[in-house]
Amino acid sequence: MAECQAKALDKEKEKDKRFRIHNCLMNKYELPPLPYSYDALEPHIDAKTMEIHYTKHHQTYTNNLNASLEKCPQDVQNKDIIEILSDIGSVPSDLKSAINFNGGGFDNHRIFWNNLTPNGGGEPQGSIAEAINSSFGSFSAFKEKFTASTVGIQGSGWGWLVFDPKSSKVDYKSMPNQTSPRTENLIPLLGLMFGNMLIISNIRIKDPTMSMLGGI
Numbered sequence: 001m002a003e004c005q006a007k008a009l010d011k012e013k014e015k016d017k018r019f020r021i022h023n024c025l026m027n028k029y030e031l032p033p034l035p036y037s038y039d040a041l042e043p044h045i046d047a048k049t050m051e052i053h054y055t056k057h058h059q060t061y062t063n064n065l066n067a068s069l070e071k072c073p074q075d076v077q078n079k080d081i082i083e084i085l086s087d088i089g090s091v092p093s094d095l096k097s098a099i100n101f102n103g104g105g106f107d108n109h110r111i112f113w114n115n116l117t118p119n120g121g122g123e124p125q126g127s128i129a130e131a132i133n134s135s136f137g138s139f140s141a142f143k144e145k146f147t148a149s150t151v152g153i154q155g156s157g158w159g160w161l162v163f164d165p166k167s168s169k170v171d172y173k174s175m176p177n178q179t180s181p182r183t184e185n186l187i188p189l190l191g192l193m194f195g196n197m198l199i200i201s202n203i204r205i206k207d208p209t210m211s212m213l214g215g216i
């Protein structure tokens with residue numbers, strides 16, 4: 001499990017480097033490609049909601065992250081966003097809030113798109129199933145915990161299934177607004193935002209956990 005997470009983290013870092021190398025002169029992040037079409041998740045999420053969420057909201061976090069990074073010292077700019085969020089204390093105090101919000105928004109949403117799949121469903125298998133069973137007792141107990149705690153978030157925030165490198169276990173963690181679990185040295189695995197997404201347009205969530213829980 002830990003090895004698997006380390007590989008996933010390396011992959012994400014590698015992806016960040018590519019964005020940054022590709023745009024080295026501007027040193028900017030790009031909106032990551034959506035891994036499916038806007039209508040691929042209907043009827044759970046309609047195409048218009050997907051389009052607005054991706055092209056407006058995620059793009060805005062990306063733009064604002066770049067704008068905030070431009071004001072940061074070189075040593076912060078030289079790190080990828082995962083490293084920055086994991087060491088948010090290294091960001092100058094007047095920029096910390098902007099980097100936390102926009103960097104978190106950028107990273108959270110790219111995880112979110114990849115958590116969802118039009119071909120999801122069913123229960124997880126293998127090491128992730130074992131980790132969930134070990135921490136929550138069963139997959140249905142995890143779904144219950146994830147759903148109840150996430151819809152109970154006050155204001156806007158995210159519910160997360162996280163991996164804690166210290167205990168080598170998975171756990172549930174809710175975070176306010178766009179603050180990343182990485183700021184608490186937790187690795188985000190599966191996230192669901194609560195609050196802002198519900199007012200984008202006519203999103204139809206019949207089951208707040210949606211089908212994505214089968215697509216871990």
Ligand SMILES: [Fe+2]
Nearest residue numbers: 057193196197
């Ligand atoms: Fe969002």
